[in-house]
Amino acid sequence: MTRFEADTPRERRKLFADAVVxxxxxxxxxxxxEADRDPDVDGEGPGPWIQFGEQTFNMDVTDEELARLKDLLSEFPEFRIDQLESPDEAEGTNVRITARSDANRLAGFADQVFQAVYERTEEYRAWVVAI
Incomplete structure (x- = not known):
């Protein structure tokens, strides 16, 4: 793998699938x-991130983002929420989603999470920051 960022839907999904492989x-x-930080959506905070390991997606979401994530999961019936954790000191929920699928399906899901859940535009820039 030689590239680590992309900003079109096709390039991002290829990048994400290559990262999974x-x-x-x-x-x-x-x-x-990670996705670009959007000051209109993120305020002063960092941009959103998604981790994947051992057939599990891990991400932090607000209550509104969690509702959008649950809606998105209806398009991915083979994926399921396994754990929701909301520590008192945190402003949101950590979500763990079991996702047993091929690299392309996982990549499509990750791209949709950034767009549908974290409200990124179709042209958002994403990076693979750790493998």
Missing amino acids: AHRNRGSAFLTL
Whole structure:
């Protein structure tokens, strides 16, 4: 894998799928994807991130984002929420989703999470920041 960022739907999904394959081939603990920070959506905070490892997506969401995530999961019936954790000191929920599928389906889901859940435009820029 030689590239680590993309900003079109086709390029992002290829990048994400390649990252999943590299993650599996290397036997790494997880991979991390990040999207551009959008001040209109994120305020002063960092941009959103998604981790994937051992057939599980991990992400932090607000209550509104969690509702959108649950809606999105209706399009991915083979994926399911396994754990929701909302510590008192945190402003949101950590979500773990079991996702047993091929690299392309996982990549499509990750891209949709950034767009539908985290409200990124179709042209958002994403990075693979850890494999």
